[in-house]
Amino acid sequence: MVDSLRDQLLKSGIVKQLKDEKRQQQPAQRPSPSHGKGKPQHKPNRPARSQxxxxxxxxxxxxxxxxxxxxxxxxxxxxxxxxxxxxxxxxxxxxxxGNMLNKADADQARHFEYGGKIRRMYVDAAQLADLNAGKLGIVQNGGRYVLVTLAVAEQIRQIDPHLLALLIDPSTGGIGDDGVPDDLMW
The missing domain is CATH 1.20.5 (Single alpha-helices involved in coiled-coils or other helix-helix interfaces)
Known part of the structure:
Protein backbone atom coordinates (compact mmCIF):
# COMPACT_ATOMS: atom_id res chain seq x y z
CA MET A 1 0.00 0.00 0.00
CA VAL A 2 1.27 3.39 -0.95
CA ASP A 3 1.09 6.02 1.75
CA SER A 4 0.75 9.61 0.76
CA LEU A 5 3.62 11.93 1.40
CA ARG A 6 1.61 13.66 4.13
CA ASP A 7 0.96 10.40 5.95
CA GLN A 8 4.62 9.45 5.74
CA LEU A 9 5.70 12.83 7.17
CA LEU A 10 3.19 12.60 10.02
CA LYS A 11 4.41 9.12 10.93
CA SER A 12 8.02 10.22 10.93
CA GLY A 13 7.31 13.16 13.26
CA ILE A 14 8.89 15.78 11.02
CA VAL A 15 5.58 17.60 10.51
CA LYS A 16 5.00 17.80 14.27
CA GLN A 17 8.45 19.28 14.74
CA LEU A 18 7.81 21.89 12.06
CA LYS A 19 4.51 22.92 13.66
CA ASP A 20 6.15 23.32 17.08
CA GLU A 21 8.96 25.40 15.62
CA LYS A 22 6.48 27.59 13.79
CA ARG A 23 4.55 28.25 17.02
CA GLN A 24 7.71 29.26 18.85
CA GLN A 25 8.68 31.70 16.14
CA GLN A 26 5.25 33.46 16.23
CA PRO A 27 4.34 33.86 19.96
CA ALA A 28 2.30 37.04 19.41
CA GLN A 29 -0.19 35.26 17.17
CA ARG A 30 -3.38 34.30 19.00
CA PRO A 31 -4.44 30.68 19.09
CA SER A 32 -7.48 29.79 17.07
CA PRO A 33 -10.82 29.94 18.86
CA SER A 34 -11.17 26.17 18.71
CA HIS A 35 -8.29 25.66 21.19
CA GLY A 36 -9.13 25.68 24.89
CA LYS A 37 -12.47 27.50 24.94
CA GLY A 38 -13.18 28.99 28.34
CA LYS A 39 -9.61 28.49 29.57
CA PRO A 40 -7.22 31.39 30.06
CA GLN A 41 -4.40 31.38 27.54
CA HIS A 42 -0.83 31.77 28.73
CA LYS A 43 1.07 34.46 26.88
CA PRO A 44 4.80 33.81 27.04
CA ASN A 45 7.27 36.67 27.46
CA ARG A 46 4.75 39.50 27.77
CA PRO A 47 6.57 42.85 27.71
CA ALA A 48 6.38 44.93 30.90
CA ARG A 49 4.05 47.91 30.98
CA SER A 50 5.51 51.26 30.19
CA GLN A 51 5.40 54.12 32.69
CA GLY A 98 -58.15 68.53 64.46
CA ASN A 99 -57.44 72.08 63.21
CA MET A 100 -59.08 71.87 59.76
CA LEU A 101 -61.97 74.29 59.41
CA ASN A 102 -63.31 73.07 56.04
CA LYS A 103 -67.08 72.66 55.92
CA ALA A 104 -68.90 70.27 53.63
CA ASP A 105 -71.89 72.63 53.25
CA ALA A 106 -69.81 75.72 52.35
CA ASP A 107 -71.36 77.54 49.39
CA GLN A 108 -69.19 80.58 48.59
CA ALA A 109 -66.15 80.22 46.36
CA ARG A 110 -62.98 82.04 47.38
CA HIS A 111 -60.48 82.31 44.52
CA PHE A 112 -56.77 82.72 45.18
CA GLU A 113 -53.50 82.40 43.28
CA TYR A 114 -51.25 79.46 44.19
CA GLY A 115 -48.51 77.84 42.16
CA GLY A 116 -49.03 80.19 39.24
CA LYS A 117 -52.70 79.24 38.84
CA ILE A 118 -56.01 80.53 40.12
CA ARG A 119 -57.40 78.09 42.69
CA ARG A 120 -60.80 77.89 44.37
CA MET A 121 -61.97 76.90 47.82
CA TYR A 122 -65.50 76.87 49.15
CA VAL A 123 -66.18 78.61 52.46
CA ASP A 124 -69.24 79.98 54.26
CA ALA A 125 -69.92 83.71 54.70
CA ALA A 126 -68.27 84.00 58.14
CA GLN A 127 -65.17 82.11 56.98
CA LEU A 128 -64.94 84.30 53.86
CA ALA A 129 -64.97 87.45 56.01
CA ASP A 130 -62.32 86.03 58.38
CA LEU A 131 -60.19 84.80 55.44
CA ASN A 132 -60.24 88.24 53.80
CA ALA A 133 -59.46 89.89 57.17
CA GLY A 134 -56.39 87.66 57.65
CA LYS A 135 -57.81 85.69 60.59
CA LEU A 136 -57.77 82.43 58.60
CA GLY A 137 -55.39 80.95 56.08
CA ILE A 138 -55.37 78.27 53.39
CA VAL A 139 -52.77 75.51 53.40
CA GLN A 140 -52.12 73.02 50.60
CA ASN A 141 -51.81 69.49 51.97
CA GLY A 142 -51.79 66.32 49.92
CA GLY A 143 -53.38 67.93 46.87
CA ARG A 144 -56.21 69.47 48.92
CA TYR A 145 -56.68 72.95 50.31
CA VAL A 146 -57.34 73.20 54.02
CA LEU A 147 -58.75 76.20 55.88
CA VAL A 148 -56.88 76.84 59.17
CA THR A 149 -56.56 79.49 61.86
CA LEU A 150 -53.93 82.22 61.68
CA ALA A 151 -51.83 80.56 64.42
CA VAL A 152 -51.74 77.19 62.59
CA ALA A 153 -50.99 78.93 59.26
CA GLU A 154 -48.03 80.75 60.85
CA GLN A 155 -46.67 77.49 62.31
CA ILE A 156 -46.94 75.80 58.91
CA ARG A 157 -45.19 78.78 57.31
CA GLN A 158 -42.25 78.21 59.68
CA ILE A 159 -42.11 74.48 58.81
CA ASP A 160 -42.53 74.79 55.03
CA PRO A 161 -43.51 78.16 53.50
CA HIS A 162 -44.37 76.56 50.16
CA LEU A 163 -47.40 74.86 51.69
CA LEU A 164 -49.02 78.15 52.68
CA ALA A 165 -51.42 78.85 49.80
CA LEU A 166 -53.14 81.97 51.15
CA LEU A 167 -52.62 84.16 54.18
CA ILE A 168 -53.62 87.78 53.88
CA ASP A 169 -51.68 90.40 55.82
CA PRO A 170 -54.11 91.73 58.48
CA SER A 171 -52.54 95.20 58.44
CA THR A 172 -53.69 95.83 54.86
CA GLY A 173 -56.90 93.88 55.23
CA GLY A 174 -56.09 92.13 51.99
CA ILE A 175 -57.65 94.83 49.79
CA GLY A 176 -55.39 96.80 47.48
CA ASP A 177 -55.70 100.45 46.39
CA ASP A 178 -57.86 99.38 43.46
CA GLY A 179 -60.45 97.65 45.70
CA VAL A 180 -59.45 94.14 44.56
CA PRO A 181 -58.04 91.60 47.03
CA ASP A 182 -54.21 91.58 46.90
CA ASP A 183 -53.93 87.84 46.27
CA LEU A 184 -56.07 87.81 43.12
CA MET A 185 -54.39 88.15 39.75
CA TRP A 186 -57.45 89.02 37.62
Whole structure:
Protein backbone atom coordinates (compact mmCIF):
# COMPACT_ATOMS: atom_id res chain seq x y z
CA MET A 1 0.00 0.00 0.00
CA VAL A 2 1.27 3.39 -0.95
CA ASP A 3 1.09 6.02 1.75
CA SER A 4 0.75 9.61 0.76
CA LEU A 5 3.62 11.93 1.40
CA ARG A 6 1.61 13.66 4.13
CA ASP A 7 0.96 10.40 5.95
CA GLN A 8 4.62 9.45 5.74
CA LEU A 9 5.70 12.83 7.17
CA LEU A 10 3.19 12.60 10.02
CA LYS A 11 4.41 9.12 10.93
CA SER A 12 8.02 10.22 10.93
CA GLY A 13 7.31 13.16 13.26
CA ILE A 14 8.89 15.78 11.02
CA VAL A 15 5.58 17.60 10.51
CA LYS A 16 5.00 17.80 14.27
CA GLN A 17 8.45 19.28 14.74
CA LEU A 18 7.81 21.89 12.06
CA LYS A 19 4.51 22.92 13.66
CA ASP A 20 6.15 23.32 17.08
CA GLU A 21 8.96 25.40 15.62
CA LYS A 22 6.48 27.59 13.79
CA ARG A 23 4.55 28.25 17.02
CA GLN A 24 7.71 29.26 18.85
CA GLN A 25 8.68 31.70 16.14
CA GLN A 26 5.25 33.46 16.23
CA PRO A 27 4.34 33.86 19.96
CA ALA A 28 2.30 37.04 19.41
CA GLN A 29 -0.19 35.26 17.17
CA ARG A 30 -3.38 34.30 19.00
CA PRO A 31 -4.44 30.68 19.09
CA SER A 32 -7.48 29.79 17.07
CA PRO A 33 -10.82 29.94 18.86
CA SER A 34 -11.17 26.17 18.71
CA HIS A 35 -8.29 25.66 21.19
CA GLY A 36 -9.13 25.68 24.89
CA LYS A 37 -12.47 27.50 24.94
CA GLY A 38 -13.18 28.99 28.34
CA LYS A 39 -9.61 28.49 29.57
CA PRO A 40 -7.22 31.39 30.06
CA GLN A 41 -4.40 31.38 27.54
CA HIS A 42 -0.83 31.77 28.73
CA LYS A 43 1.07 34.46 26.88
CA PRO A 44 4.80 33.81 27.04
CA ASN A 45 7.27 36.67 27.46
CA ARG A 46 4.75 39.50 27.77
CA PRO A 47 6.57 42.85 27.71
CA ALA A 48 6.38 44.93 30.90
CA ARG A 49 4.05 47.91 30.98
CA SER A 50 5.51 51.26 30.19
CA GLN A 51 5.40 54.12 32.69
CA UNK A 52 2.86 55.87 30.47
CA UNK A 53 0.49 52.90 30.58
CA UNK A 54 0.81 52.68 34.36
CA UNK A 55 0.03 56.39 34.74
CA UNK A 56 -3.02 55.99 32.54
CA UNK A 57 -4.20 53.00 34.57
CA UNK A 58 -3.74 54.98 37.78
CA UNK A 59 -5.67 57.91 36.32
CA UNK A 60 -8.57 55.65 35.35
CA UNK A 61 -8.57 54.05 38.81
CA UNK A 62 -8.55 57.46 40.52
CA UNK A 63 -11.36 58.68 38.27
CA UNK A 64 -13.46 55.60 39.01
CA UNK A 65 -12.88 56.06 42.73
CA UNK A 66 -13.81 59.76 42.54
CA UNK A 67 -16.99 58.99 40.61
CA UNK A 68 -17.96 56.31 43.12
CA UNK A 69 -17.37 58.73 46.00
CA UNK A 70 -19.44 61.44 44.31
CA UNK A 71 -22.24 58.98 43.57
CA UNK A 72 -22.28 57.81 47.19
CA UNK A 73 -22.32 61.41 48.45
CA UNK A 74 -25.20 62.30 46.12
CA UNK A 75 -27.18 59.27 47.31
CA UNK A 76 -26.60 60.24 50.95
CA UNK A 77 -27.65 63.82 50.22
CA UNK A 78 -30.82 62.65 48.48
CA UNK A 79 -31.62 60.35 51.39
CA UNK A 80 -31.12 63.22 53.84
CA UNK A 81 -33.40 65.52 51.80
CA UNK A 82 -36.06 62.79 51.69
CA UNK A 83 -35.81 62.32 55.47
CA UNK A 84 -36.21 66.08 56.06
CA UNK A 85 -39.19 66.19 53.72
CA UNK A 86 -40.85 63.26 55.55
CA UNK A 87 -40.30 64.97 58.91
CA UNK A 88 -41.82 68.22 57.64
CA UNK A 89 -44.81 66.38 56.22
CA UNK A 90 -45.36 64.56 59.52
CA UNK A 91 -45.18 67.86 61.46
CA UNK A 92 -47.71 69.48 59.11
CA UNK A 93 -50.03 66.48 59.40
CA UNK A 94 -49.79 66.67 63.18
CA UNK A 95 -50.58 70.41 63.14
CA UNK A 96 -53.56 69.94 60.85
CA UNK A 97 -54.98 67.10 62.93
CA GLY A 98 -58.15 68.53 64.46
CA ASN A 99 -57.44 72.08 63.21
CA MET A 100 -59.08 71.87 59.76
CA LEU A 101 -61.97 74.29 59.41
CA ASN A 102 -63.31 73.07 56.04
CA LYS A 103 -67.08 72.66 55.92
CA ALA A 104 -68.90 70.27 53.63
CA ASP A 105 -71.89 72.63 53.25
CA ALA A 106 -69.81 75.72 52.35
CA ASP A 107 -71.36 77.54 49.39
CA GLN A 108 -69.19 80.58 48.59
CA ALA A 109 -66.15 80.22 46.36
CA ARG A 110 -62.98 82.04 47.38
CA HIS A 111 -60.48 82.31 44.52
CA PHE A 112 -56.77 82.72 45.18
CA GLU A 113 -53.50 82.40 43.28
CA TYR A 114 -51.25 79.46 44.19
CA GLY A 115 -48.51 77.84 42.16
CA GLY A 116 -49.03 80.19 39.24
CA LYS A 117 -52.70 79.24 38.84
CA ILE A 118 -56.01 80.53 40.12
CA ARG A 119 -57.40 78.09 42.69
CA ARG A 120 -60.80 77.89 44.37
CA MET A 121 -61.97 76.90 47.82
CA TYR A 122 -65.50 76.87 49.15
CA VAL A 123 -66.18 78.61 52.46
CA ASP A 124 -69.24 79.98 54.26
CA ALA A 125 -69.92 83.71 54.70
CA ALA A 126 -68.27 84.00 58.14
CA GLN A 127 -65.17 82.11 56.98
CA LEU A 128 -64.94 84.30 53.86
CA ALA A 129 -64.97 87.45 56.01
CA ASP A 130 -62.32 86.03 58.38
CA LEU A 131 -60.19 84.80 55.44
CA ASN A 132 -60.24 88.24 53.80
CA ALA A 133 -59.46 89.89 57.17
CA GLY A 134 -56.39 87.66 57.65
CA LYS A 135 -57.81 85.69 60.59
CA LEU A 136 -57.77 82.43 58.60
CA GLY A 137 -55.39 80.95 56.08
CA ILE A 138 -55.37 78.27 53.39
CA VAL A 139 -52.77 75.51 53.40
CA GLN A 140 -52.12 73.02 50.60
CA ASN A 141 -51.81 69.49 51.97
CA GLY A 142 -51.79 66.32 49.92
CA GLY A 143 -53.38 67.93 46.87
CA ARG A 144 -56.21 69.47 48.92
CA TYR A 145 -56.68 72.95 50.31
CA VAL A 146 -57.34 73.20 54.02
CA LEU A 147 -58.75 76.20 55.88
CA VAL A 148 -56.88 76.84 59.17
CA THR A 149 -56.56 79.49 61.86
CA LEU A 150 -53.93 82.22 61.68
CA ALA A 151 -51.83 80.56 64.42
CA VAL A 152 -51.74 77.19 62.59
CA ALA A 153 -50.99 78.93 59.26
CA GLU A 154 -48.03 80.75 60.85
CA GLN A 155 -46.67 77.49 62.31
CA ILE A 156 -46.94 75.80 58.91
CA ARG A 157 -45.19 78.78 57.31
CA GLN A 158 -42.25 78.21 59.68
CA ILE A 159 -42.11 74.48 58.81
CA ASP A 160 -42.53 74.79 55.03
CA PRO A 161 -43.51 78.16 53.50
CA HIS A 162 -44.37 76.56 50.16
CA LEU A 163 -47.40 74.86 51.69
CA LEU A 164 -49.02 78.15 52.68
CA ALA A 165 -51.42 78.85 49.80
CA LEU A 166 -53.14 81.97 51.15
CA LEU A 167 -52.62 84.16 54.18
CA ILE A 168 -53.62 87.78 53.88
CA ASP A 169 -51.68 90.40 55.82
CA PRO A 170 -54.11 91.73 58.48
CA SER A 171 -52.54 95.20 58.44
CA THR A 172 -53.69 95.83 54.86
CA GLY A 173 -56.90 93.88 55.23
CA GLY A 174 -56.09 92.13 51.99
CA ILE A 175 -57.65 94.83 49.79
CA GLY A 176 -55.39 96.80 47.48
CA ASP A 177 -55.70 100.45 46.39
CA ASP A 178 -57.86 99.38 43.46
CA GLY A 179 -60.45 97.65 45.70
CA VAL A 180 -59.45 94.14 44.56
CA PRO A 181 -58.04 91.60 47.03
CA ASP A 182 -54.21 91.58 46.90
CA ASP A 183 -53.93 87.84 46.27
CA LEU A 184 -56.07 87.81 43.12
CA MET A 185 -54.39 88.15 39.75
CA TRP A 186 -57.45 89.02 37.62
Missing amino acids: EEMDLAKAYAMRAQTEATERKRAEQEAAEQARIKRERKAKVQQLLQ
